[in-house]
Amino acid sequence: MSAPLMSSDTLPLVIVGASLSGVRAAEGARAEGWTGAIVMIGDEPHLPYDRPPLSKALLDADKQPELPTLRRAESWEALDIDLRMSTTATGIDVTRRKLLTDAGPIDYHALVLATGHRARTIGRLDGFDNVHTLRHFDDAVTIRETLRDATRLAVFGAGFIGSEIASAAAARGIDVTLIGTSSFPLARSVGPLAGRMLATLHEDAGVTLLSDSGLAGISSRDNGIDSIRTSCGRDVPVDAVVVGIGSTPATDWLAASSVELDPTSGAVICDSTMATSVPAVWAAGDVASVDGAAGGHWTSATAQGFVAGANAVGAQQTYAGVPFAWSSWHGHRIQIVGATEVDPSGTVTESLDDGVVLYSDGDRLLGAVAVDAPGRIAKLRRALSAELTAARS
Numbered sequence: 595m596s597a598p599l600m601s602s603d604t605l606p607l608v609i610v611g612a613s614l615s616g617v618r619a620a621e622g623a624r625a626e627g628w629t630g631a632i633v634m635i636g637d638e639p640h641l642p643y644d645r646p647p648l649s650k651a652l653l654d655a656d657k658q659p660e661l662p663t664l665r666r667a668e669s670w671e672a673l674d675i676d677l678r679m680s681t682t683a684t685g686i687d688v689t690r691r692k693l694l695t696d697a698g699p700i701d702y703h704a705l706v707l708a709t710g711h712r713a714r715t716i717g718r719l720d721g722f723d724n725v726h727t728l729r730h731f732d733d734a735v736t737i738r739e740t741l742r743d744a745t746r747l748a749v750f751g752a753g754f755i756g757s758e759i760a761s762a763a764a765a766r767g768i769d770v771t772l773i774g775t776s777s778f779p780l781a782r783s784v785g786p787l788a789g790r791m792l793a794t795l796h797e798d799a800g801v802t803l804l805s806d807s808g809l810a811g812i813s814s815r816d817n818g819i820d821s822i823r824t825s826c827g828r829d830v831p832v833d834a835v836v837v838g839i840g841s842t843p844a845t846d847w848l849a850a851s852s853v854e855l856d857p858t859s860g861a862v863i864c865d866s867t868m869a870t871s872v873p874a875v876w877a878a879g880d881v882a883s884v885d886g887a888a889g890g891h892w893t894s895a896t897a898q899g900f901v902a903g904a905n906a907v908g909a910q911q912t913y914a915g916v917p918f919a920w921s922s923w924h925g926h927r928i929q930i931v932g933a934t935e936v937d938p939s940g941t942v943t944e945s946l947d948d949g950v951v952l953y954s955d956g957d958r959l960l961g962a963v964a965v966d967a968p969g970r971i972a973k974l975r976r977a978l979s980a981e982l983t984a985a986r987s
């Protein structure tokens with residue numbers, strides 16, 4: 595830890611986004627010795643909560659739907675945060691160091707952007723009463739109520755969230771059709787060998803998996819969809835539809851600021867210290883693209899938030915992490931570690947080793963995908979982390 599920082603008359607550290615990376619930024623700043631004020635603003639009405647349970651335990655018929663809060667009351671007290679909920683950031687005046695919000699401007703000493711992602715939608719399905727997305731706690735409560743009454747559900751998107759919702763619905767005995775534009779689930783994250791292994795999980799659980807498919811048409815009544823036609827030629831009668839086709843960085847409010855955004859993804863461009871293109875402005879979590887790599891997972895948001903908060907108050911830390919994500923489908927634990935994309939040039943190979951799919955570049959291990967093999971993944975994760983540390987020293 596560097597020397598204790600700020601006196602009480604210093605402007606606050608302001609954090610936009612009251613969720614995982616925002617909370618971790620506050621913890622990083624306090625750990626670094628920041629004694630000044632911390633203002634955290636969030637556009638949701640809830641205390642900061644954790645998102646992974648929204649598509650798992652919260653949809654479980656046997657459990658009560660409770661807000662999975664991120665920290666206990668005593669931790670909040672220790673962090674001493676001025677938490678302003680139901681407040682939306684609308685822009686930044688970088689010259690005057692002011693965050694603009696719908697409740698008025700806030701002067702800042704340093705600013706951390708932690709606004710995460712928003713769920714993507716399918717334009718043709720927008721506005722129907724029985725079409726849902728899942729990003730927030732309130733979405734999860736709505737989907738939970740939908741699953742209670744539905745007997746037929748269509749889910750667009752065979753990625754992490756679409757697959758988890760399909761699993762929760764299948765566990766309730768709902769007739770689920772899962773529609774993905776690629777030829778296997780999680781196609782943006784894993785190669786075909788792992789993809790086929792994951793497809794089997796859905797098929798064995800009775801989910802109808804339609805690959806290389808999309809929305810071709812709808813039939814509706816009283817502002818509800820009652821049937822969809824897929825581009826692979828199926829007519830699927832439905833009680834409800836969930837769109838789980840991924841998410842995009844919540845950076846629309848930064849469009850008029852000089853914070854540099856990735857022209858393709860819209861994410862905030864940062865270096866490994868989580869610094870943005872603007873002095874005294876830092877970013878972390880899903881909203882950030884760090885040295886060109888998008889996050890999108892819990893572990894990276896946790897680590898990046900801490901680094902951004904610490905550096906915003908004077909530390910000089912760098913973020914370096916081996917990518918790690920987990921998911922849970924039909925009672926199976928899926929874990930992904932390291933780099934697991936297969937490039938078309940064929941330099942990365944995908945091979946099956948004792949039930950674990952390994953990704954290698956020649957002799958060098960890059961990553962792995964496993965179902966129900968936590969011990970093996972933990973070992974591989976340690977090995978990849980050690981390699982990363984050695985490469986950086």
Ligand SMILES: Cc1cc2nc3c(=O)[nH]c(=O)nc-3n(C[C@H](O)[C@H](O)[C@H](O)COP(=O)(O)OP(=O)(O)OC[C@H]3O[C@@H](n4cnc5c(N)ncnc54)[C@H](O)[C@@H]3O)c2cc1C
Binds near residue numbers: 614
């Ligand atoms: C349903 C679901 C399940 C998941 N499951 C897993 C999993 O199993 N494993 C895993 O590794 N990862 C999982 N993730 C991903 C993980 O939860 C995210 O990586 C993590 O939440 C990112 O944290 P964040 O703080 O960067 O962003 P977020 O958690 O998205 O928080 C951003 C906050 O900022 C708020 N905000 C946005 N714009 C503004 C604004 N202009 N003004 C004020 N506030 C604003 C948002 O409303 C939100 O509250 C899941 C995500 C979801 C949605």
